[in-house]
Amino acid sequence: MLLDGKKLLITGVLTRESIAYATAQAAQEQGAEIVLTSFGRAMSITEKIARRLPAPADVLELDANEPAHLEAVAEELGRRWGRLDGFLHAIAFAPADALGGNFLHTPWESVQASFRTSAYSLKAISAGLLPLMRDRGGGIVSLDFDASVAWPVYDWMGVAKAGLEAVTRYLARDLGRFGIRVNCVSAGPLRTVAAKGIPGFEAVSDGWAERAPLGWDVTDPTPVGRVAAFLLSDWARGITGEIVHVDGGYHAVGAPSPRTAE
Numbered sequence: 001m002l003l004d005g006k007k008l009l010i011t012g013v014l015t016r017e018s019i020a021y022a023t024a025q026a027a028q029e030q031g032a033e034i035v036l037t038s039f040g041r042a043m044s045i046t047e048k049i050a051r052r053l054p055a056p057a058d059v060l061e062l063d064a065n066e067p068a069h070l071e072a073v074a075e076e077l078g079r080r081w082g083r084l085d086g087f088l089h090a091i092a093f094a095p096a097d098a099l100g101g102n103f104l105h106t107p108w109e110s111v112q113a114s115f116r117t118s119a120y121s122l123k124a125i126s127a128g129l130l131p132l133m134r135d136r137g138g139g140i141v142s143l144d145f146d147a148s149v150a151w152p153v154y155d156w157m158g159v160a161k162a163g164l165e166a167v168t169r170y171l172a173r174d175l176g177r178f179g180i181r182v183n184c185v186s187a188g189p190l191r192t193v194a195a196k197g198i199p200g201f202e203a204v205s206d207g208w209a210e211r212a213p214l215g216w217d218v219t220d221p222t223p224v225g226r227v228a229a230f231l232l233s234d235w236a237r238g239i240t241g242e243i244v245h246v247d248g249g250y251h252a253v254g255a256p257s258p259r260t261a262e
């Protein structure tokens with residue numbers, strides 16, 4: 001199996017629709033041992049969902065913006081496993097006034113909050129967990145939404161995703177010497193809690209299935225979770241600083257093609 005014996009940390013499981021849940025499931029199916037993280041009021045929800053995984057997983061508290069949480073997580077993983085083979089960053093947040101078409105009027109405080117939680121936190125967690133990964137190497141994967149273009153309503157989250165892509169490349173540069181790979185999965189739109197929090201998200205997701213050569217199911221995060229699991233595995237040992245699109249091929253075409261009968 002792809003992840004036999006691997007010890008992985010999976011952030012961002014909130015519901016069964018979460019991309020992180022699909023990743024956790026794929027990772028366990030491929031032989032990994034996992035621990036989840038959650039924070040605040042979401043902790044109890046994540047704990048409930050964690051029991052639905054193929055193997056129930058423990059949940060540690062990690063608010064990505066709380067250095068003390070990160071220290072405690074690193075300490076607990078060190079005690080438990082003595083090392084870490086990789087982690088999934090499935091964390092994003094933007095205040096309401098940073099989304100939904102308010103781009104020209106978003107105050108700096110909201111821009112800063114979006115960037116800190118959604119982009120800077122990848123560096124924060126990578127640096128915090130480095131002592132557990134530096135001896136044996138491993139994989140770090142985060143979740144992106146194609147930041148090479150401007151989207152309707154995505155606003156400062158789109159800018160934060162551009163930051164996340166850049167953070168990925170800089171971490172790949174700095175962590176390669178430890179055998180640590182850092183990659184993003186650029187996912188197509190999925191109907192998760194995070195997506196439902198973006199007013200007018202349908203302006204982005206509607207029509208995706210028609211344009212994507214492979215079609216696209218906004219209710220199925222499995223294809224994204226499986227690629228994230230692959231990138232966490234040694235089979236991806238030649239890949240770093242990469243953005244892998246798992247979007248049904250949407251990014252590769254400029255307009256929907258008329259369906260021709262074959």
Ligand SMILES: NC(=O)c1ccc[n+]([C@@H]2O[C@H](COP(=O)([O-])OP(=O)(O)OC[C@H]3O[C@@H](n4cnc5c(N)ncnc54)[C@H](O)[C@@H]3O)[C@@H](O)[C@H]2O)c1
Nearest residue numbers: 012014018019063064091092143144187189190192193194
């Ligand atoms: N749903 C989509 O269409 C889509 C597309 C591409 C990329 N993504 C990205 O996938 C990732 C996971 O989102 P999802 O769509 O599965 O939604 P989700 O709502 O299931 O997960 C978002 C997670 O972020 C966590 N989070 C928010 N602030 C945090 C903080 N300060 N510290 C720690 N965790 C925090 C939440 O607890 C939640 O678990 C995000 O980075 C999102 O931007 C989503």
